[in-house]
Amino acid sequence: MPAFTATAPAKIILFGEHAVVYGRPAIAVPVTSLQARAIVRGAPHAPHGQVRLISPAVQLDALLDELEPNHPLRRVVELTAQELGASYLPACQITLQSTIPVASGLGSGAAISVAIIRALAAYLGKALADETVSALAYEVEKIHHGTPSGVDNTVIALRKAVYFVRGQPIESLSIGHPFTLLIADSGIPSPTATTVAEVRAGWQQNPAYFEALFDQIGAIVQQARSLIEKGQPELLGDLMNHNQRLLQEVGVSSPELESLIAAARRGGALGAKLSGGGRGGNIIALVDESNAAAVGESLRAAGARSVFATVVQ
Ligand code: PMV
DSSP, X not given: OOEEEEEEEEEEEEEOTXXXXXXXXXXXXXXXXXXXXXXXXXXXXXXXXXXXXXXXXXXXXXXXXXXXXXXXXXXXXXXXXXXXXXXXXXSEEEEEEEOSOTTSXXXXXXXXXXXXXXXXXXXXXXXXXHHHHXXXXXXXXXXXXXXXXXXXXXXXXXXXXXXXXXXXXXXXOOOSSOEEEEEEEOOOOOOHHHHHHHHHHHHHHOHHHXXXXXXXXXXHHHHHHHHHHHTOGGGHHHHHHHHHXXXXXXXXXXXXXXXXXXXXXXXXXXXXXXXXSOSSSEEEEEEOTTTHHHHHHHHHHTTOSEEEEEEEO
């Protein structure tokens, strides 16, 4: 039996985290060096309509209807079959593989969904528009996140940088000139919901102070958008540094993140900042060919759990 394989990238927030919760814009980009992969193989000898899901990384090997009705993997398979007009799926085995770390702001859940949706569409010999893939993945994001912003599924399904403001249609960004980021993991787990709640508590106590910070972050995002579209990414470094100073004031940095950011700058990065919820998780550094290796070494020496490069294009 032939195998039908689809992959989907990770995502990372480039500018605007936290302020985006308060109506300011943010920019997120695909991370193509990390991938989720779904492989669908027909199982002609299996009982009619039986779907088996295998994900070695999470020790999952289960039949679809053994999973809870609201299990994200079950939902994504059923929603996709429905969208494709298939009353049942011909018996098959879906194998999942991913190099995207889970729960670290890299969109691993949305990437798995998008890979499954595309691989199943290929298995059934049908095509789905990127927007439809994104909308299906969004339905599954709701199970993970309650009220997701829609960023992860959009960036990942469209494989494009996006500019977004809560409650408004997400815009894709054209990249005037490619640029390279290093992404370094602090190894510290930090649920986004925790930092978001802490920022909210601070904002409730001192709304004027936080609103002023969010305005400044929003202005940085606008400038960044213009530089990205005009093809002047080398000028993004200063904006990253400035955004990081404001995130410190918002209160979501940490000594560990600061130490990685300082290491990136020592190594010659054009700029560096935390990405996502903060406290732990990842930092991103803007590099070019001349300094990428040195920045990577500097980050590893400072204790980064992992460092990888991605080209935004
Ligand atoms: O950690 P991530 O990539 O899911 O990003 C969180 C971004 C926040 O602005 C902190 C929260 C949010 O919901 O936008």
